[in-house]
Every structure is written in structure tokens, then in C-alpha cells.
Amino acid sequence: MDLRFQHPCTALVVGGTGTGKTYFMKRLIENRDEMFNTKFEEIIFYYSEWQSLYDELKDKVDFRQELPMLDDHPAGQGPKLIPLWLFLRLCIGLAVCKVLQESDSYRAAEKPLLALTSCYSANVALTVIRQMRYWNILREIKCLAEVLEDDLAEEVWVARTRRNIILFSSINLTFGISLGVSITLRFIISGDNTLLLLWPFVPYTGSWGLTIAQLVTGVCCPLLSITISIVVTALGCTTSTVTGLHHALAQCLIATATPEAVRNGAKLHQRLRRVTLDLTEFFAGNLAHVMASSFSHSSLAIVQVIASQEMTSTTFFQLFRVLVVFLWLSFLSQELSDSSLRLQRSAYLAATGSGTALAEARALNLVMLAASRPPALTCKGLGTLSLSSAGHVLRQLYSVINVLKKQN
Known part of the structure; x- marks a missing residue:
């Protein structure tokens, strides 16, 4: 030993x-x-x-x-961004408390509430990035992809996986950056100084205090939005990659049902199953907190549109943010479950084929048993993410909007 x-x-x-x-x-x-x-x-x-x-x-x-x-290495090897984020959280907390105390209407309290939820979700996203378990999951998925990338089934799953990753990444990052820039421009153009991070720039930096506070606030708003978008994008990309690995493994079992291929497939599926469950369990407790900002932005945007009947660029990005995040993740989660069921069917076809020995059949039976319980992304408060659950949530949201319209 x-x-x-x-x-x-x-x-x-x-x-x-x-x-x-x-x-x-x-x-x-x-x-x-x-x-x-x-x-x-x-x-x-x-x-x-x-x-x-x-x-x-x-x-x-x-x-x-x-x-x-x-x-x-007494100081560790983690990112050195904690002091910066602690400072930003303190400044935003002070600004939100000040504005909420002075707010006398919903419109006045809307912006500090959005800033508070964005800061909270960004803090959770940064915590996710710093966890070693998160990086271990990414490394294991990368190793599995390298094992299967040279296989005969590469052309079957790589193109679809790459397309899903590019679409999800481009749309999600575009919305995240656009929302941050839109909020920043809204502060600059409107001249609204209620949520500026004034302390400690005012009064300790003299006449430059207000300018520095505007610059810092203009940097923080996109930074908060981009941090959340990066974590959500990473989740979508890893989910799509794991889905592609399930399809690749299923194709390998059908294409080459030799004893060596069956044994290798069973071992790879054991590793793939373990890292997939680790991924879903890890984000089950964090996804709701990361998506809190998206849900709050969309909810407040819906209330604003119903109450004032006006649509701005910021309201547009806020309104469709939850659709981009929630519907895409539900779609990717549904594909992950379907790929596991496809792997189960492929293992069944390989096990019942002619020339399959007893040892290989037993290994394929274990693959079928594990794949019969398909993994899926879960979110506290919403349950398992799938297309059916997404449709149920949207129907409930539509009912709430109709009730608010009638009362308005």
C-alpha cells in the first residue's frame, strides 16, 4: 500500500x-x-x-x-478577488439600505432591489467558481471527452454538442453583457446618482469623488452580470458535453460490440455516471441562488410593463433574461435525460445481440440498470428542469400576468 x-x-x-x-x-x-x-x-x-x-x-x-x-504555500492558490468582492458587497449594501429608506414608491425601490439580487447572485457565482469540487468535475469531463474524441462515434455527437455550446454561450453571454451595459448607460444618461458607490470616494477623494464613484459603478454593473453569465454558461456547456458523451458511448456500444469494447464501455459509463451525478448534485444547491437575479429582474420587469405600459431597452433585457437562462437549461436538462435513456436502449441492443458472452451481458445489464435512472438538472423551488416543467412554470406565470392585468 x-x-x-x-x-x-x-x-x-x-x-x-x-x-x-x-x-x-x-x-x-x-x-x-x-x-x-x-x-x-x-x-x-x-x-x-x-x-x-x-x-x-x-x-x-x-x-x-x-x-x-x-x-x-501558506496563502493558498485561490483567486485573490475576495477583498474586492467584500468591498463591493459593503458598498452596494450601504447604497441599497440608504435608497430603500428614502424610497416612497415601487419605482423608487426597484433599482436597489435589482442591485441587491444581482450582488447576491454574483457572490454565489464567485463562490461556485472558487470551489475545488467544481474544477474537479470540469477536469473529469475533459478527461472523458479526450478518451472518446478519437472514437468512431466522434462525428455523431461532436457536431451537435458544439452547436449547442456555441448557441447557448453566445446568447447567454450576449444577454449578460448587454444587460450590464444597458444598466450602466442608464445611470450615465439619466444622471441618477442614487445607487452610486459613493463611499469611500466621497468625501475622501475631494472633487474627484463623484467621478470616481461613477467610474467604479460603471465597472461593477457589467462585472456582476458577466460573473453570473459565466457560471450559467459553464453549466450549460458542461451539461451539453455530458449529453454528447452519453450519445458517443451509446454509439460505441452499437457499432463495436466486442468483449473489449463492452468492458471499456462499462468502465467509461461508470465514470460518466459518477461525474454526471456529481455535476447535478453540485448545482442543485447553487442554481436557485445563481438564478435569483434572473428571476427577480424578469419579475420586476413584468410588473413595470403591466403598471406603466412602457418598454425600455433595460426592461427588454430584464424581461427575456429568465427565458434565455431557464428555458435553455430546461432544454439541456431534457436532452441529458434523453441521452441516458438512449444509452440504456443501446446497451439493451448490444446485450441481446448474437455472440454476446455472459460476462459482457452482465456488464451491459449494469449499464442498463444505471441508465434507466436518467440524470437531470434540479433547482430548489422548481424541482427537476425539463421541458414539461418549464411549460408548467410559464403557464403559471401567464396566469399571474392575467390576474395583474385585470386588477390594473
Whole structure:
């Protein structure tokens, strides 16, 4: 058995049956209070505390160090944007509180509410980007794509996957950038200074305070919108890629049903199934928070159009933002579920074909059993994303709009 350090805070225990892996992990858990210290979601590993356990297990365990120790990198390797985002959150929070206290109507309170939800969703999006689990999922999907990209089934799934990625990325990023620029131009042209990030530029920078505050606000508005759009775009692209990998694996099982191809297909499906479930579970708790800004923008835009019967460029982008995000993600989630069911049918055809041995048939049965429970994106409050659920939500939204029109 050997212990390989893949990361300063992550270890991989490798070894065959009877080499002492279970005993080693048991002793590791028993000594966890001496060997680990938890601070702010980071596990700081004290290498000096290994000595007693190392002396006890050195005859059974081959310790290997493949990366520098954590002591060489005390500050970590994460992005250094946390102080900037803390400052922006503080400034936006102060501005929103000030404006809400002075607001005497819905129109006056609309902009601070939108700024608050955008700041919240952008903060969640930044948290998602900084999580190591997120990058591990992307790396595993990239590895699976590299394994299948040279296969005979490449032409079948690559073109459709590339088309979905290009369409979703271009439309989503265009709407995100356009919305941020539209809000910035609205502040500049209208001369509305209610949501400017005045502190600490006013009064500490003198006569340049207002100009600097306008510049910082003009940069922050597109930055918030783009951060949200980047995370949503990444989710759509990874979902589309995983869908394409399911189609590629299904095509491989049909095209070449040799024993070696079946064994490789079963192993690849196990990895693909694991990373797909990890992707859906990871975003199940974050998607609602990331999309909070889109739903709030669209909801307030609908109320504004019904109440005032006017449509501006900002209102247009706000109104269709949820359609771009929600409907596209529902479509991609539906395709992911359909691709898993297609893989199940392909495994069934390969298992019932002539010349399939018992061992390969059992492996294909496991593939069919796992693929019969199709994965899908989920969102708290909305449930599983699919075309049927999207239609149900839009029908409810249409009913609410009709009620508001009658009351107006």
C-alpha cells in the first residue's frame, strides 16, 4: 500500500486486499484531532503530527510526496478577488439600505432591489467558481471527452454538442453583457446618482469623488452580470458535453460490440455516471441562488410593463433574461435525460445481440440498470428542469400576468 499526495490537502490511498488500507484509515480517523485543524473551510495539515503514526505504520505504508508541502504555500492558490468582492458587497449594501429608506414608491425601490439580487447572485457565482469540487468535475469531463474524441462515434455527437455550446454561450453571454451595459448607460444618461458607490470616494477623494464613484459603478454593473453569465454558461456547456458523451458511448456500444469494447464501455459509463451525478448534485444547491437575479429582474420587469405600459431597452433585457437562462437549461436538462435513456436502449441492443458472452451481458445489464435512472438538472423551488416543467412554470406565470392585468 502506498499513500500518494495528489494535493496538499488530499491524499489517495492505494493498495491491494490485505495491505492495511482499512487499518490505516481507522488510525487516521482516531488521530484526526491531532493531525487536522479546520479553519474557514480549509483543512490545514500539520506534517509534524504524522511522525508517531508514521513510525507505527512505516513497515506497511509507502509514503510518497508528489507535490510541495502546504507550508511552502501558506496563502493558498485561490483567486485573490475576495477583498474586492467584500468591498463591493459593503458598498452596494450601504447604497441599497440608504435608497430603500428614502424610497416612497415601487419605482423608487426597484433599482436597489435589482442591485441587491444581482450582488447576491454574483457572490454565489464567485463562490461556485472558487470551489475545488467544481474544477474537479470540469477536469473529469475533459478527461472523458479526450478518451472518446478519437472514437468512431466522434462525428455523431461532436457536431451537435458544439452547436449547442456555441448557441447557448453566445446568447447567454450576449444577454449578460448587454444587460450590464444597458444598466450602466442608464445611470450615465439619466444622471441618477442614487445607487452610486459613493463611499469611500466621497468625501475622501475631494472633487474627484463623484467621478470616481461613477467610474467604479460603471465597472461593477457589467462585472456582476458577466460573473453570473459565466457560471450559467459553464453549466450549460458542461451539461451539453455530458449529453454528447452519453450519445458517443451509446454509439460505441452499437457499432463495436466486442468483449473489449463492452468492458471499456462499462468502465467509461461508470465514470460518466459518477461525474454526471456529481455535476447535478453540485448545482442543485447553487442554481436557485445563481438564478435569483434572473428571476427577480424578469419579475420586476413584468410588473413595470403591466403598471406603466412602457418598454425600455433595460426592461427588454430584464424581461427575456429568465427565458434565455431557464428555458435553455430546461432544454439541456431534457436532452441529458434523453441521452441516458438512449444509452440504456443501446446497451439493451448490444446485450441481446448474437455472440454476446455472459460476462459482457452482465456488464451491459449494469449499464442498463444505471441508465434507466436518467440524470437531470434540479433547482430548489422548481424541482427537476425539463421541458414539461418549464411549460408548467410559464403557464403559471401567464396566469399571474392575467390576474395583474385585470386588477390594473
